[in-house]
Amino acid sequence: MTRKNVLVFRELPADQLARLQAAHDVTVANPRVPAQRDAFFAALPQAQGLIGSSFRIDEAVLAHAPRLEVVSSISVGVDNYDLAALKQRGIVLCNTPGVLTETTADTIFALVMATSRRLVELALHVREGRWTRNIDETLFGWDVHGKTLGILGFGRIGQAVARRAALGFGMPVLYHNPFAVDLPELGGRARLAPLEALLGAADIVVSTLPLTDETRGLMDARRFAAMKPGAIFVNGSRGGIVNEADLLAALDSGHLRAAGLDVFAVEPLPPDSPLRTHPQVTALPHIGSATHETRHAMAVLATNNLLQALGGERPAATVE
Numbered sequence: 001m002t003r004k005n006v007l008v009f010r011e012l013p014a015d016q017l018a019r020l021q022a023a024h025d026v027t028v029a030n031p032r033v034p035a036q037r038d039a040f041f042a043a044l045p046q047a048q049g050l051i052g053s054s055f056r057i058d059e060a061v062l063a064h065a066p067r068l069e070v071v072s073s074i075s076v077g078v079d080n081y082d083l084a085a086l087k088q089r090g091i092v093l094c095n096t097p098g099v100l101t102e103t104t105a106d107t108i109f110a111l112v113m114a115t116s117r118r119l120v121e122l123a124l125h126v127r128e129g130r131w132t133r134n135i136d137e138t139l140f141g142w143d144v145h146g147k148t149l150g151i152l153g154f155g156r157i158g159q160a161v162a163r164r165a166a167l168g169f170g171m172p173v174l175y176h177n178p179f180a181v182d183l184p185e186l187g188g189r190a191r192l193a194p195l196e197a198l199l200g201a202a203d204i205v206v207s208t209l210p211l212t213d214e215t216r217g218l219m220d221a222r223r224f225a226a227m228k229p230g231a232i233f234v235n236g237s238r239g240g241i242v243n244e245a246d247l248l249a250a251l252d253s254g255h256l257r258a259a260g261l262d263v264f265a266v267e268p269l270p271p272d273s274p275l276r277t278h279p280q281v282t283a284l285p286h287i288g289s290a291t292h293e294t295r296h297a298m299a300v301l302a303t304n305n306l307l308q309a310l311g312g313e314r315p316a317a318t319v320e
Helices: 012-025 034-046 083-090 099-118 119-127 157-167 197-202 222-228 244-252 292-310
Strands: 005-008 025-028 047-051 068-073 093-094 149-152 173-176 191-192 204-209 231-235 258-261 281-283
Touching: 005 012, 005 034, 012 025, 012 191, 012 292, 047 292, 093 222, 093 292, 099 119, 099 157, 099 204, 099 258, 099 281, 149 157, 149 197, 157 173, 173 197, 197 222, 197 292, 222 244
Parallel strands: 005 025, 005 047, 047 068, 068 093, 149 173, 149 204, 173 191, 204 231, 231 258, 258 281
Antiparallel strands: none
């Protein structure tokens, strides 16, 4: 196979970097690191393959990469990529679906549990030395089992969350999706519902939606007002789906009980964001797939995709 020029724009595990180096000429430069940004743009003109994540690859970046053939993203979401510009240039875009489904669903359901049972707040209560007597009802949480779960989006991750909820916690599941999905193992416990009906009936609403023009800002003041009083909102997909000011207003008014957030409109979360310290918000640093096993599996799939594309084969996971 002809050796080509590969630009790694997010650090890879050593074994996957070695695979690339055995087959191609590799430059590693993360443009999010100030000291490496110039090296990234210096390598772009010769790059035939890119692999990485968490950096916007748009028309302005692509203008520096006339030889580019493939971009392999170490992610499922592709909102960081200018799909139209890539398509116009005939550049293949790959991603890593499937390998992070179960881990991300674990994280989302952990947020469901943490927000409803006030786990982070109560752990701090102990750590800070404030547990001096048996807690009273001011610190009680709320049951998860048996509550109605609403899921926005019902792809792989949404379905994995539904299995945990319905089979593990006896939760009726409503989901909003463009089409019905048959999951026989749930025995009819998951039901397709219009958005407004779901919001009005669910005790806990979880977003597993991709970020698109249609979903950007979907959860705004009107949609939060449509949620059941005292409901909980959990976002494990993309921060841009939520109007964060409207979410804060719904929490401050008492209409929503709590929110669990793993994603934000701006990441890392700015120091002055009220979401950092709001007493009703459980905030995580975008850790949906952040386990050793899953991140390595994502890197393996992304490396496979890149090697296949540069070798003239059809990658295992392409974005059409």
